[in-house]
Amino acid sequence: MDGATPTTTTLTELYHAYYGSTSSPTRFIKAVNSIAASNVKADSSAQLRYDPAIQADGESLEELQATLIARYPQILTSILHDESYSAARALLGTSYHSIQKFYSHSTWVEQGNVGILEGxxxxxxxxxxxxxESDNVCTSCANPQGECSANVILGSGLSTGYYEYEDEVGASFLIPKPPTGGKCSHGGALDASASQPAEGGINKDTTSPCFSPHFYLHSxxxxxxxxxxxxxxxVILDAVGEEKYRRLFDLYFGSALSICIDTTGSMGDDIDAVVDQVEQxxxxxxxELYILVPFNDPEVGPLISTSDAQVFLDAVRSLYAHGGGDGPEMFWGGLQMALKATPDYGSLFCFTDADGKDGELMEGLISLAQQKHVKVTVILSDIYKKSEQTDEGGDTKLVTSVEEYQRLADSTGGLLISTDKFDVSDIVAIIGEGVETSTVTLESLAEMTGxxxxxLPIDDSILDFEVRITGVLSQAMLFDITGTAYDLTDKAALEATAGVEVISHTGTFLAVRFLSPRHGVWSLSVSASVDYALAVSATSSLDFLGEFALLDPSPPHPHYRKTEGRPLTNTVYYLEVTLVGHLESEVTRVSKVEFVDKSGTVLREIAYAGDVADQMYIRTDPLPDHSFYIKLFGHVSSGNMFTRMMPVLITPVETSVEVWASLQDLSAKPGDSASAKFIVTNYGLESFFNIYGTDDMGFLVNVEPTRIYLKNNQSLPVIATFQVPLDATHGTVSTVIVTAQSEKQTQSVNSAIAHFVVLPQESDFEPPTCSLVNDPICTGFNFNGICDTLQWSVRATLRDTGxxxxxxxxxxxxTTFGVSDFLPGTTADVETYYTATCCTTQVDIIGVDGVGNVGKCHIDMGVVGGLIYDxxxxxxxxxxxxLHWNITPSDYAIDYYDLSIxxxxxxxxxxHDVSF
Incomplete structure (x- = not known):
């Protein structure tokens, strides 16, 4: 017997109930949070926050419906055809915003409707x-402000309230309230139209009568x-199917193996080594997902993204070294293609022996990797030898080398591993670790000397932890809570010690795991005469996500606005902390947040005295002007301290780049062009700024201007122009990155990331048709205990002419489901055959067309009798x-129950033992 899921169940508890307590729900929660963030962004984006067709204001319901319907195929085709889940989540969040606002801004509730508007x-x-236009919908309230009831005329047509406020940017969007005296206002303290007849308002946004006249209907x-x-x-689940639906929410047990590799002529031995590693x-x-991107010069790709291990292995085995006449190669182009396909919170491994010649992509791609929380590890072989070669072709592209690879690894939480020759036995373990899904970061230090x-607080939720150190060490000693010492430089002694696993141990790199460690505070002492870096990670269900947000109290809807791109220096933010697994880990207190630089120096310490919750907002001090990591501290029920670190290196800047474009600006049909506006703002020294633009599908043909001059606190627009090829497939998504970098303060660089979607050539709003050839029968067998003794069958015909x-x-x-003569895109009849036992009495035969419209035959033979529910x-x-349970009606007496735990x-x- 399965119990119903309690309404108080958290996302983490739900995830662990299905995937087990040792699997991390972080990716799942990040996916949910990204949808929620896009929902909230509709209240902050200049192109969305004022639009009545987005916000369900100003009697613009027809426009709202048209906007939602136009976005529907973008959501569905980005999943069905391109599997671009990040873009789909962003689009989905925007649609959710309008759908949810409909119920708090319209008169649907006041008109007495007890169900949702399914269409x-x-x-x-x-x-x-x-x-x-001339229909009266509302009457005046007793007062224009505060609580108001019974002001909606019952039986009138469905309507939404008008909302007026002072805002220079929003003025062109707002719809003035008609002077007829019979139209509703949004209402509340921020609505100027609330004082115009009919006075008052109808919004149900909050539980406060100050902001929501119909606050009592909020719940x-x-x-x-x-x-x-x-x-x-x-509806989306029906359209995309279970597998892609899971990908939409990053719901899968395993992880992704993502590799980009240089295939130029000098990489022959290295490619052979990588093939051996990958097979292991x-x-x-x-x-669950394999990604491979080879890059050469000038070619990048093709991208292999598959869940089939054999397809992936065949692609890896087919790699061979060729071409690449000059020294630098297209490293960043390969990274760009691989990043698009790598799921959030994944690890990406890049193999090369050369500098990168397309370094103008670097800043934007670091921003993209940080946004996706993808750890990028760069594995170098003989780079110093190849770096001595020159580009005889006179290419003017920006060349990057080891320093930039190190910055990429540091900024994303990855590693830079430099070796004369790849050692298969060592590197394979490193990559294998990157496939693990429950890893959290405890400590990360870089560029250390001396x-x-x-x-190292090892809290009760930690199952094991791993120490990684890169560099030539003089000494490295780890001490547990009893004082027992482990010499990390002594490979033989470590291998002979119970509970210790040596993952990799070379002259310049070591990785050692400690299994089932004693809980408490351990300590680590390291010394070296040259630069070294260390990282400590652990397997644990306790983690956190952190995002910077600004409190925006301005109309139309005050909210926390999450920062996109890098945050600004000397700015006070709210750190939005999403605590993952705190109930299972019995977290009793969150005590503080620290901003620490790469050497571990504390730049800011912010105490927290609030309650422990799934989400907490912690007001920061002004951000430092140095790069930093975020560390969270607290305690679990045993009294042991916990600490977690976000592996992303945050670099505050004095420049912002914002997307100032609607979804219509960032989409076009094959053969058409489009343009989108981006706004660059300078908060630092006046300077010229260089503007770079790129996208992974090549739709971006121009960014103008490419160089602008900005004074302090000045903003200027940049226009990106797109051209979609005639042969482009609808649903294709291109990730667009626009970057601005100050010439005077080169570290002041920021990027905006957007998604460009290819639209269907022709609009298609008609769903497929489905007709049953025969009716199934289970009469006399639709009861628990005997339903599995009879099979039923049905034939159905599906067709779509659009x-x-x-x-x-x-x-x-x-039991069986057969489909005859089906090729995707067909407009001919498709015959299906379905069989099941009489224990299955409700079935949908589903047809989905090329733009995501869903048609179905619904079979319902009633509920099986004698089933337990609630x-x-x-x-x-x-x-x-x-225990308490209910039973569906049955013509047969119930003899017994079997209870399983x-x-x-x-x-x-x-x-006779059961009380009814």
């Missing part, structure tokens, strides 16, 4: 009876918004439980 945002659906509107969100998700990793790791001593059928499916899986634990004692049979209960 909202769905192609082929309309919104029903809408109020006309009801919120419940409807949640139900509508769930409905929209189910595939054989011994849990990998001696250091560092404390963009053609793209996907055919049946949910749930039956299974709950009412009371708990030391040795007993009081954690899948193990526990008790056989006959019916």
């Amino acid at each position: 909202l945002g769905i192609p082929g659906s309309d919104l029903g009876n809408l109020a006309g 009801y509107a919120a419940e409807m918004a949640v139900e509508a969100t769930d409905h929209y998700l189910n 990793i595939v054989a011994h790791s849990t990998v 001696s250091l001593s560092v404390s 963009s053609g059928l793209y996907r055919v499916d049946a949910v749930p899986e039956g 299974f709950e634990v009412d009371q708990v004692g030391e040795t007993w439980l009081v 954690n899948g193990v049979p526990s008790q056989h209960i006959t019916c």
Whole structure:
């Protein structure tokens, strides 16, 4: 018997219930948070926050529906055709914003509707009876401000409130309230129209009468918004299928193995070594997605992205060294292609023996890797020898070398490993570790010289931890809580010690794991005469996500606005901390946040005295002008201290680049062009700024101007122009990066990242049709205990005359499901055959067309009798439980129940022992 999921269950608990307690939910929570962030961004983006068709204001419901319907195929095709999940999440969050605002801004609730408007945002659906221009919808409230009730005219057409406020940028978007005296206002302290007849307002945004006249309906509107969100998700699930739906939310147990590799002529031996490594990793790791990007000169790619290990291995084995006449190669272009395909919170391994000749891409790609939380490890072989070669072709591209590779690794939490020849036995372990999914960072130090001593709190949630040190060491000693010493430079002694695993041990790199460690504070002492770096990671369910946000109190909707790109120096932010796994790890206190530089020096220390929660907002001090990591400190129930570090190196700057474009500006049909505006603002010394633009699909043809002069606190626009080839596939997504860098303060560089989507050539809002050839029958067998003794079958015909059928499916899986003569894109009839036992009485035969419209045959033979539902634990004692459950109606008497705990049979209960 399976119990219902409690409404108080956290995302982490839900994830662990399905994937197990040792698997990290961080990627899943990041995916959910990114959708939520796009939702919130609709209240901060200049092109969205004022638009009535986005915010459900000003009786613009037809425009709202049209906008949602136009975005629907962008969401679906970006998943179905391009598997660009980051773009899909961004688009999905924007649609959720409008869907949820509909219930708090419209009169849907006040008109007495008890269910959601299922057609909202769905192609082929309309919104029903809408109020006309001359229709009265509201009457005046007793006061223009504060609580107001019974001011919506029952039976009038569906409407939304008008919202007016002073804002220079928003003035061109706002729709003035008509002077008829019968239209509703949004209402609240920020709405100037609330004092115009009909006075008052209808919004249900908050529980405060100061901001929401219908505050008392907030909970009801919120419940409807949640139900509508769930409905929209189910539509997407039907359209994309279970596998791609899981990818949308980064819901999978394993991780990704992502490799980009230089295939120029000098890499022959290195390619052979990598092939050997990859074969071992595939054989011994849990990998769900394999990514391979070869880069040469001038070619980059092709990209291989597959869940099939054999396809990946065949692609790796087919690599061979060729070409590359000059020294530097297209390293950054290879990284760009690999980054697009690598899932968030993944690890990417880049192999090369050369400088990078396309260094103008570097700053934007570092920003993209940080945004995706992808750790980039660069493995170099003989680079100093090849760097001596010159580019005889006179190429003017910006050349980068070891220093820039080191910055890439430091900025993303990866490693820079330099070796004369790849040692398979050592490097394979490093890459294999990158496939693990539950790794958290405890400490990271770089560019160290001399001696250091560092404390390592090992809290109760840590299953094992690993120390990695890069450099030639004089001494490295680790001490546990009892004072027992481990000499990290003595490989033989480590290998002979129980509970210690030597992962890699060379003259310049060591990685040692400690299994089932004693919990408490360990200490590590290291000394060396040359530069070295160390990192300590652990396997744990306790982690955190951190984002900087600014509190924006301005209309139309005050909110926390997350910072995109690098944050600004000397600016006070709110650090949004999402604490992952704090319930399972029994976190009792979060005590402080530290900003520390690469050497471990504390630049800022911010105490926190608030409650422990899934999300916490911690007000920072002004950000330093040096790069830093974020460390979080606290305690668990045992009293042991915990610490976690975000591996991303944050570099505050004095420049911002913002996307100042609508979704329409960042999309076009094949053969068409489009342009999008980006705003560059300088908060530092007046200077010329160089502007760089790139995108991974080559749609970006021009960025103008390429050089601008900005005074302090001055902003200027930059226009990016796109041209979509005629043969481009709709749903293709190109990641666009626009970067601005000060010539006077070269470290002051920032980037804006956007997604450009290829639209379908023709609009298609008609779903596929589905018709049943026969009706299934389970009469007399639709009861628990006998339902599995009879099979039923059904035939159905699917057809789509627009963009053609793209996907055919049946949910749930039956005994068999057959599809005849189906090729994606077909407009001919497709015959399906489905069989199942009579235990399966509700089935959908689903057809999805090329733009994501869903058509289905729904089969419903009623509920199987005698099934248990609403299974709950009412009371708990030391040795007993009081259980409660319901049973679906049955024509047969119930004889007994079998109770299982954690899948193990526990008790056989006959019916006379049960109290009803």
